[in-house]
Each structure stands twice: as structure tokens, then as C-alpha cells.
Amino acid sequence: MNQTPSCSSTLCQTAWACYDQVDRAADGRGAPILSVPSVIADPLHMPRHQSSPRWPVTRAVHACALCLTLSGTSWAQAVATAPRPSSTAAPDGTAILASIQALTAPGMDGRATGTPGNAKARAWIVDRLRTIGAIPMAVVPVDAYPNGRGTFEVPFTFASKSGVPMQGVNVVATCGGRRSGLSPIVVSAHYDHLGIRDGQTYHGADDNASGVALLLNVAEQCVRTPFEHRLVLAFFDAEEQGLQGARAFLESGWARRGVALNLNFDMVSRSDKKEIYVAGPGRWPALEPLLKPLAARAEIAVKFGHDTGGGQDDWTQQSDHGPFHAAGIPFVYLGVEDHADYHKPTDTADKIDPRFLGGVAAFVLDVIATLDRATSFK
Ligand SMILES: [Zn+2]
Numbered sequence: 177m178n179q180t181p182s183c184s185s186t187l188c189q190t191a192w193a194c195y196d197q198v199d200r201a202a203d204g205r206g207a208p209i210l211s212v213p214s215v216i217a218d219p220l221h222m223p224r225h226q227s228s229p230r231w232p233v234t235r236a237v238h239a240c241a242l243c244l245t246l247s248g249t250s251w252a253q254a255v256a257t258a259p260r261p262s263s264t265a266a267p268d269g270t271a272i273l274a275s276i277q278a279l280t281a282p283g284m285d286g287r288a289t290g291t292p293g294n295a296k297a298r299a300w301i302v303d304r305l306r307t308i309g310a311i312p313m314a315v316v317p318v319d320a321y322p323n324g325r326g327t328f329e330v331p332f333t334f335a336s337k338s339g340v341p342m343q344g345v346n347v348v349a350t351c352g353g354r355r356s357g358l359s360p361i362v363v364s365a366h367y368d369h370l371g372i373r374d375g376q377t378y379h380g381a382d383d384n385a386s387g388v389a390l391l392l393n394v395a396e397q398c399v400r401t402p403f404e405h406r407l408v409l410a411f412f413d414a415e416e417q418g419l420q421g422a423r424a425f426l427e428s429g430w431a432r433r434g435v436a437l438n439l440n441f442d443m444v445s446r447s448d449k450k451e452i453y454v455a456g457p458g459r460w461p462a463l464e465p466l467l468k469p470l471a472a473r474a475e476i477a478v479k480f481g482h483d484t485g486g487g488q489d490d491w492t493q494q495s496d497h498g499p500f501h502a503a504g505i506p507f508v509y510l511g512v513e514d515h516a517d518y519h520k521p522t523d524t525a526d527k528i529d530p531r532f533l534g535g536v537a538a539f540v541l542d543v544i545a546t547l548d549r550a551t552s553f554k
Contacts (some may be wrong), residue, residue, distance in 0.1 A: 192401035267393055267541065269534025275304070275389035276445065276533075277525045279367070280379040287380060288371025289344050289414040297367055301347050302328045303412050304392055305461060309399045310349035310409060320442040334414060344368070344413035346421045351398040353406030359436040360406040361547065364422065364496050365391040366415030366442060370519065383518065386413070386533070387441030393537050394544065403548045412496050415442070422496035431503040437553045438500035438507040439544065444536050447512040447530045451477035452536055454543075455491050458483035461508040462553055467508070470542050476535035483509075506553040510540065 186497070278300060278464035285293030305312075305328055312326035347367070353360070365387030369380030375446045377387075388411060395409050412421030444452065454471075457464040457480060464480075471478035482491040490496060517523040 188380055196247075200550050203282075213227040244404045267328055267528040267534050267537035269530035269532070269537065272389045272393055272533050272537055273445075273525065273528055273530045275392055276381050276385040276528060279385035279388060280381045280525050282491060284379075286371040287367060287369045288418075289368045289417055290342055291371055292414070293371065293534040294368055295345075298347055298411075298413075301367060301388065301392070305347070305349050305395060308392070308395050310351050310395045313348035313350050313408065330425075330428075332413075332421070332428070334416070334417065334420040334424065342414070342417070344417070344421055344424065346413055346425055347411035348425070349395065349409040351395060351407050351409065352403035354402050358405045358551065359434040360408045361437050361439060361544075362410050362425075362430070362435050362443075362500070363391060363394055363402075363544070364410040364412055364440045365440070366421060366496055368413050368416055368421075370416055378519070378521050379524050381528060382446045382512070382515070383443045383523055384441070385525070386443065386445035386528070389533075390441045390444055390537055390540055393524040394540065397541060403544065405548050407544075408435075412540040415496055415517060419496055419499055422499045426499050426503050431505075435500065435501065435505045437547065438497050438505055439547070440497035440500075440507060440509045441511070441540070442495040442509070443511045443518075445512070446515050447532060447534050448515070449477060450477055450532055450535075452510055452512055452539065453482050453491075454478060454480050454508060454510060455483035456497070456506065459492060460553060463506060463508060466546055466550055466553075467543065470539065470546060474535065474539045474542070477530060478539060508543065508547070510536070510543075 212386065260421065279287070279297055283293065284297050285291060287294045287297045309326075312328045312329055314327055328346050328347045328349055331343055332346065333341050333343050350360070367388045368386050369383060369385075370378035372378070391409060394407070398407050398409075408486045410422075410425060412419075412425065414420035415422070454467055455465060471480075482489055484490060484492075486492075491509060491511070492501055495509060495511070497509045500507045517527065
């Protein structure tokens with residue numbers, strides 16, 4: 177069965193693609209796109225970002241009838257009326273920190289997938305996207321939004337480690353795309369964390385409210401001054417469950433439709449050495465001449481690495497960029513080295529230095545502006 181969604185609304189008739197959100201079975205290809213190991217481990221003592229490794233997935237991605245809301249051509253025409261300024265305002269680390277504080281406030285309860293706290297965090301992100309003016313990526317179902325507003329929320333299901341079906345919800349928006357014919361850059365950050373365990377709240381300020389806050393800052397900049405590439409702004413759910421949101425996103429059609437690059441933020445706000453790592457060029461050498469020169473002009477220390485060797489220090493598969501890499505899509509990952517509060521209830525917003533955060537945000541904008549001037553990353 178090949179389920180091509182019907183796109184009957186006026187909004188979707190202008191779509192550059194009718195986004196065939198089908199599962200693998202419906203896709204008729206049978207074999208998994210991504211192979212996943214089946215090791216299960218203590219979620220609180222996993223290396224780096226994940227609360228557990230990738231367990232076998234029997235995914236039934238739903239939320240069908242997704243249609244991209246804007247034509248690449250018409251969108252490019254719409255935003256190409258004004259030239260993009262060569263410079264943007266310096267990011268405000270204190271304002272970005274305020275987003276982290278909001279995502280770790282009482283009631284967010286550690287944002288574990290499937291919990292009320294996770295839903296509250298998601299609603300907060302959606303509200304911010306609406307305020308910023310980012311465009312929803314999907315319309316689900318097509319006829320449910322007569323005003324054409326669409327939805328930012330894209331549900332998916334996955335199997336828990338005990339085999340129980342669980343639901344996650346990605347939040348996906350878009351902006352930019354001044355130049356037609358370029359595949360989009362997916363900029364991502366996971367918004368879920370570990371929730372409440374044994375009565376203790378795992379706030380996840382650095383992991384990964386910080387990445388979400390940075391991604392919202394990118395959204396603001398992109399809406400204000402659109403990039404040549406379309407940016408797909410992906411706030412993934414269930415990363416701590418084994419990169420499930422990123423896997424669902426790719427399996428829903430993006431892996432074969434074409435993504436130029438994934439830029440992923442996960443743990444970007446804490447470093448005693450005031451340094452951030454850039455991973456990706458070790459696996460995708462074409463990125464190195466683009467990104468290496470940026471380190472010298474960054475306000476913070478920028479290091480390259482953690483992307484070769486395959487061992488514990490190789491972060492290639494340790495956050496949501498992993499499934500992109502496995503699908504043959506170049507990635508750039510930004511993150512700090514593990515700290516004493518990693519995956520502990522003490523990962524709180526008061527430990528974040530807004531000056532470092534502002535420096536990272538400025539570096540991120542330099543990275544995106546640089547990548548945006550390139551047309552190929554392989
Ligand atoms: Zn994380």
C-alpha cells in the first residue's frame with residue numbers, strides 16, 4: 177500500500193510537496209532504514225545524552241496526511257523581496273537563559289515523554305513559535321484547520337523497551353528559503369528529558385532546555401532575516417528514549433526526500449572551560465574548511481572532535497544527529513563535554529552563565545550564516 181495523503185485544501189495545493197508520512201510497511205521497502213542495537217542499560221548512567229540506547233523499533237508512524245505548507249518556489253519568491261542583511265543583532269544570553277528557566281519551571285517536571293510536563297513544555301514551545309512567526313510544517317489533518325494555520329505538532333509512536341507502544345510528539349516549524357532549489361537544513365534540539373524519578377525532578381536545564389532555547393533564537397533570527405536555505409526547525413521528543421523523535425522524523429519521509437544537513441544542539445550551555453565542541457567534520461570532511469575558520473572569531477572557545485573512532489568519546493550516535501548521519505545526511509553537532517550535573521536532578525538553570533550562552537548563540541548564528549552560503553556539504 178502506498179499511502180499518498182490527499183491534499184485538498186487551498187493551503188496544501190500550494191505545497192511544494194505532499195508529504196507522504198507513511199511507515200516503512202506502507203512504503204513497501206520492508207527493511208529498516210536504520211539499524212539499531214538492542215542493548216538496554218540503566219538510563220541514569222548512560223554515556224552522554226541518552227537515557228537508554230537504541231532498542232529495536234517497531235514504529236507505526238502516524239499523523240498521516242502531512243502536507244508541507246509552503247511551496248519552495250512561492251516561499252522563495254515571497255521572502256526574496258528584501259535582501260538579507262549581512263549582520264544580525266548580537267544574541268542576548270540573558271533572554272536565552274529566560275527560555276531555559278521557563279522550560280525548567282515548576283510544572284514542567286523534567287519533560288519526560290508522554291507526561292503532562294512534557295505536554296506543557298511542548299505547548300510553551302508552540303506558543304513561542306507562534307509569537308516569533310515561524311511557519312507550521314504540517315497540516316494534520318488537512319481539513320481540521322480551515323484558517324490554514326496548520327499545526328506544529330507531529331505525533332509518532334514507538335515501542336518502549338518493554339515493548340509497549342508509546343507516543344511522542346515532535347514540534348516542527350519552518351522559516352527562510354529565499355533561494356529555490358536548495359534542500360532544507362534541519363536545525364534540531366530535543367525538548368524531552370528524564371522527568372521525575374524516585375521523587376526527584378530531573379530538570380534538564382543544560383540537557384536540553386539549552387538546545388531548545390538556542391533553536392528558538394535561531395527561529396527568531398530566521399524569521400527576521402530569512403536564510404537562503406529553508407530551515408526546518410525540529411524540536412524532537414523522546415531523544416532520551418533512544419533518539420526516537422529524530423528516527424520518526426526521518427522515517428516519515430524526510431530521509432529520502434532530501435535534507436542538505438542536520439545542525440543539532442544538545443547540551444550547549446555549561447562549560448567550566450568556556451568551550452564548545454563541534455562534531456561532524458570528522459565524518460563529513462567537506463564541512464571542515466567551512467567551519468574551522470569560524471573558531472578564531474568566536475567569543476567562546478571552539479573545539480573540533482568527538483566524531484571519529486567509534487568509542488565512548490565518539491559522539492556520532494549519541495544524540496539526534498545520529499540517525500541523520502546513518503541516513504547519509506551530513507551533520508554538525510554542537511555540545512559541551514559532560515559535567516558533574518549530567519543526567520542528575522542538579523542540572524538546573526541557575527548554573528548557567530548567560531555570557532557563555534550568548535557566546536554560543538553568536539557562534540551558532542555564524543555557523544548557520546556560513547553554511548547558508550554553501551550549496552553542498554558532501
Ligand atoms: Zn540531551
